Amino acid sequence: MTNFDVGMKIWWKAILLNALFTGTWAVFEAGTGVVAVIIIMIILGYLITLPLLPLVMWIVKLMRALPYGRKESLCWLNTMLVILVWAFYGLATLVLQSWPPDETFFYLVATTTSLAVLAAVQMTKKHILNLSATSSAEGLAQNKSLTYV
């Protein structure tokens, strides 16, 4: 597992879960006719948020460097990713003039995406912890000249 693998996993899972959450809400609101729109939204979501992927990987890399325990690092990762989500939507509000249609919509979308990100991290937890363990072992090996077989 590398930073890229873990970052990628969090990213694609978050978008899929976000589509699932918003999709469920949209079906409640507008009926089953919106399913096709949701599929398009998933594809668009992957395309639009592609620039965020390096940032996610960078956050994962930073997390590995933290001198904290696994749980603390995981909590840090969650918070940073949620901040990234809000910053992304905040930036979109500044750039796009017609988006969001209203404040409530903005909060709803940002909250749903944040929940999706948290769920994605939870679903990738095993890989993240494995990655942290690898980096700790590497650090030990470098610091104390130990060799791991």
Next chain:
Amino acid sequence: MRKEIFLVTAGAVLFNIIFWEEKLGLNAMLFDLFIIAAIFHLYPESRSRSVVLSLLILHISSLFTLLLHNSGISKSAFCITLVLLASFAEYIHRSPWYAGGSFLLNLGLLPASVAENWRSSEFRNNNRKSFQKLLRFSVFPLLLLLVFFLIYQLSNSVFAQLVNDFSLQVERFFTNIFSWFSIGRLLFLAAGFYLVGAMLLKTRVNYFSTRDASSTDNLERKKILPQQKKKEAIYDILVGVLGRFGSGMMALKNVNTIGIISLLLLNLLLLVVNVIDIRYIWFDFDFSRNANIYKMVHEGTELLIVSIVLAMMLLIFLFKGNLNFYKRNKWLKFGAYAWIIQNIILVISVLLRDYYYIEFFGLAYKRIGVLFFLFAVLTGLTTVFIKIHFKKSNYFLFRVNAWACIVMLVISSSINWDPMIASYNFTHNDKVPVDLEFIFRLSDKALPVIDRNVTVLQQREKQQPANLNWRGECTNCYTEMLKKRKQEFLEKQQQYTWLSWNYADHSVKQYLTGKTGTQLSRK
């Protein structure tokens, strides 16, 4: 729950209650009381540190000026000194730069610090497993429930109606809740938690305090091996320019020679500039006589400021390492001292330019800013002299100058600039016509001064036709604009509670309501 988490949560709630839809005023004092008490409670050893107590005095002074003037600069001084106070109390620091770095670390690593504190709390140990079990057991049934719920809703219209009625009730319930506690307010609470947490919780990483502790004020002679030298970034540049003269045993001597030549030439050049300034700016200054002099005053200031900063950087570069200990550096030092003295003369010339500018065009933010900047530059030049003469390190230079800037910030916050600017410009209206566009950009604190000089506004209006912008608003109907500003100020004040009280707003309000009251009674 551990006391750190309890204090951060309490601080966040307090932050939310006292700052929501308010401006900085009495609430800042309440928040300050809580934060300072919490800091001294969590880090009791900091109470006896002189640097913390000095910062506390500076911070209380800035709080006092904030309550008195409520200006932007007093707010900045209040925030900066509070952040530094927290950082100096939590870590061992001497330099404000490193203390600022530690605060940024606190800010960046807060989630990990909170989790660390939370993990050791009793609550977590007792309930964690049962909560996790509940969470894991509920995921699959909930998903199933959701799928079948959707199917039944789509297939059964009565069920769909029932769901619709139920969701309407839920929506009403949440609307009621959010009317008091909106999402915006929840986010504000989160921001408060983050800010208070960064101020109260110390991270495990002592990167900046370790670096601060390992830095010294006095320069030490270091033996640099050729291999180490090659790793320095500046080595490549030196070798690139000087070729073989930049490396080897004679490198220090060669750099010394280049430094002497550079300083000699720069001193000569600056001497010419200073002689011109002394001739035309210091003595026999006449603004109207020569258009070039006007240009010199108007355009020269910013470039001269850049040149002074560059001069300081050059000296820092020359005296950064072992050149300080080179036996034959006497002439290099003389050149540096002459360069410093000449730059002080240049500072006086810029000061005079600024003085003439104020005299002929009135006061403005930038012109006052230049005065403070020049004072900072004078401090900078003095410390550069100390650095060279007493062989001090760059760490010393940056540390002392940072403290000087903080003290200057607090001192400058003690003046209520906006009414002062407006008052000065109106008083000198006979010599210099007031720039009303600028006057109307000043904060509401200047409103009483503008109101007292309403005749000037009326005169100006008579002299010029109305200028309409793209929205059809008149941008030079000053009496109308003043009336609107006064009304807006009073409306804004009605939205605030006692938490936003400050003397500046209170006195403006007293003046405006008193005046409105008098006008009404006359009618």
